[in-house]
Amino acid sequence: MKIRAIGQLFLALLIVAGLAGCSGVEPWVKPYERDRLADPIMALDPDPVSTSYMQHVYEAREGARGGEGAAGGGCGCN
Amino acid sequence: MITRRIAITLLGLLAIGNAQGGVLPEDRSDVLYHLYDGGGVAIDGPSVLVRKQVGKSMSFVTNYYVDHVSSASIDVITTASPYTEEREQWSLGMDYLRGNTTMSLGYTSSVESDFDASTYSLSISQDMFGDLTTLTLSYAFGEDIVGSSVDSTFEEFNTRQHYGVGLTQILTRNLIMSLNVETITDEGYLNNPYRSVRYADPTVIRGYNYEQELYPRTRTSNAVGLRAKYYLPYRAALEAEYRFFIDTWDIESHTAALAYVHPWGPWTFKAKYRYHDQVGASFYSDLFARSEATNFRGRDKEISPLTSHTFKLAASYEFIGGAEGWGFIKKGTLNASFSTLEVDYHDFSDLSTGAVLGSEPLYTLGADVVQVFFSIWY
Numbered sequence: 001m002k003i004r005a006i007g008q009l010f011l012a013l014l015i016v017a018g019l020a021g022c023s024g025v026e027p028w029v030k031p032y033e034r035d036r037l038a039d040p041i042m043a044l045d046p047d048p049v050s051t052s053y054m055q056h057v058y059e060a061r062e063g064a065r066g067g068e069g070a071a072g073g074g075c076g077c078n
Numbered sequence: 079m080i081t082r083r084i085a086i087t088l089l090g091l092l093a094i095g096n097a098q099g100g101v102l103p104e105d106r107s108d109v110l111y112h113l114y115d116g117g118g119v120a121i122d123g124p125s126v127l128v129r130k131q132v133g134k135s136m137s138f139v140t141n142y143y144v145d146h147v148s149s150a151s152i153d154v155i156t157t158a159s160p161y162t163e164e165r166e167q168w169s170l171g172m173d174y175l176r177g178n179t180t181m182s183l184g185y186t187s188s189v190e191s192d193f194d195a196s197t198y199s200l201s202i203s204q205d206m207f208g209d210l211t212t213l214t215l216s217y218a219f220g221e222d223i224v225g226s227s228v229d230s231t232f233e234e235f236n237t238r239q240h241y242g243v244g245l246t247q248i249l250t251r252n253l254i255m256s257l258n259v260e261t262i263t264d265e266g267y268l269n270n271p272y273r274s275v276r277y278a279d280p281t282v283i284r285g286y287n288y289e290q291e292l293y294p295r296t297r298t299s300n301a302v303g304l305r306a307k308y309y310l311p312y313r314a315a316l317e318a319e320y321r322f323f324i325d326t327w328d329i330e331s332h333t334a335a336l337a338y339v340h341p342w343g344p345w346t347f348k349a350k351y352r353y354h355d356q357v358g359a360s361f362y363s364d365l366f367a368r369s370e371a372t373n374f375r376g377r378d379k380e381i382s383p384l385t386s387h388t389f390k391l392a393a394s395y396e397f398i399g400g401a402e403g404w405g406f407i408k409k410g411t412l413n414a415s416f417s418t419l420e421v422d423y424h425d426f427s428d429l430s431t432g433a434v435l436g437s438e439p440l441y442t443l444g445a446d447v448v449q450v451f452f453s454i455w456y
Contacts, residue, residue, distance in 0.1 A: 026208070027207055027208025027209070027210050028210070029210060029248050029249075029250060029251050031208075031209075033251045034248070034251065036251055036252055036309040037248060037251065037252075037254055037309070039309070039313070039315075040346075041309075041313070041314070041315045041339045041341055041346060042254065042307055042309055042315055044246070044254065044256060044305060044307060047108070047413065047451070047453065048108075048127070049108040049110050049125050049127050049141070049451065050110065050413070050415065050449050050451065053110070053112050053125065053449065054417070054447070054449075057114060057419070057447055058354070058386075060380070061380055061386070061419075061421060061443070062331070062354055062356060062380060062384070062386065063323075063325075063327075063329040063331060063356050063358070063359065063380055063381045064299075064301065064321070064323035064329070064331040064333065064354070064356060065262060065299060065301065065323070066240070066242070066258075066260035066261075066262050066299065066301040066303075066323070067258050067259065067260045067301025067302055067303035067321045067322075067323065068258065068301075068303050068319075068321060069244060069256060069258050069303065069305070
């Protein structure tokens with residue numbers, strides 16, 4: 001049941017993608033208001049090499065994978 | 079078989095993780111040294127990444143990564159012999175920007191003595207709503223060839239497919255969030271050929287014996303991840319993450335993390351805590367009742383019920399920056415981080431103690447992870 005729910009969320013995101021092209025939404029945060037978001041400390045992934053390595057450390061030692069912004073992978077490492 | 083499927087992890091770095099509609103990733107290079115030490119396992123090596131824009135609309139990225147492994151883990155010392163191994167990986171990716179759309183392609187090859195992995199990926203990102211929203215659709219296909227260092231005739235295959243949807247959303251002038259949904263399907267040989275399960279055997283003195291593990295040949299997993307980053311009233315940032323995971327092996331997990339980023343002059347400091355809790359696979363058992371007791375059987379501690387905690391401290395020093403730069407280099411940083419990881423296994427006995435059957439203590443893993451790296455932007 002939970003797997004189905006996640007599948008429905010997946011589908012909903014695809015529908016958002018489809019509707020986006022028809023939308024005329026006004027941006028509520030203007031470009032000149034994004035100075036704080038442009039600060040390097042606000043980067044979601046400032047060091048991709050380091051992030052990717054830590055994801056691998058976790059995936060090698062836990063059963064979960066994926067859903068972290070980059071494609072994930074499981075592992076059965078010794 | 080030290081690092082199954084890391085190819086997919088690093089592939090995200092090349093093609094998917096960096097994909098943003100409307101703007102190409104920054105030109106940069108990173109040279110990283112990594113060290114993992116814990117549970118009788120030491121893994122270290124370099125990772126080098128180079129990304130360069132070509133023309134106005136294309137960016138290429140390549141990554142070289144090596145793991146040098148020395149293993150005498152709890153699994154190895156109870157059922158096998160300590161070993162050393164090396165894994166080498168090359169990746170190549172390309173991003174193409176057209177308007178507010180970025181298309182990305184990636185390829186990764188990972189080679190070790192008993193495991194070869196090739197992965198191909200593509201993704202497309204679109205900026206929408208005045209660049210407040212970025213939607214990314216991604217797909218990756220992987221092929222693995224599984225061998226064995228103790229049986230040269232052994233050869234098995236896996237295929238794997240990833241389907242991902244990501245949404246990054248600016249919510250306020252201080253808050254950005256991202257949502258990622260990812261489905262991964264595997265088909266093929268999903269065992270580890272060196273691993274065994276334990277079953278009760280009254281005919282031997284210690285009361286148990288070993289036989290080879292046997293996994294299902296298919297697996298489908300779903301993960302939903304949510305991240306948020308908030309700019310505090312003073313110049314600092316707070317980051318929160320949550321992920322829910324479930325798969326057809328009945329593994330179910332919750333992962334959450336909280337981080338604080340604080341700049342101070344040319345320095346940036348970060349502190350992070352991560353929590354992970356999972357329910358084990360349906361075919362996992364620490365001790366099966368008898369030989370071939372179930373259709374599928376596994377005793378890999380990674381698929382057992384467990385809870386892990388990670389504390390991380392990181393510091394970054396910007397040695398080149400400002401308006402001048404240094405030659406063609408606009409910015410340079412020296413970075414170091416230290417993480418300490420503790421995994422508490424709720425149903426995985428520590429057999430190295432020699433305790434009597436039924437009274438073995440549960441195993442706990444403690445490990446340290448060190449990363450040191452240079453980054454330059456040009």
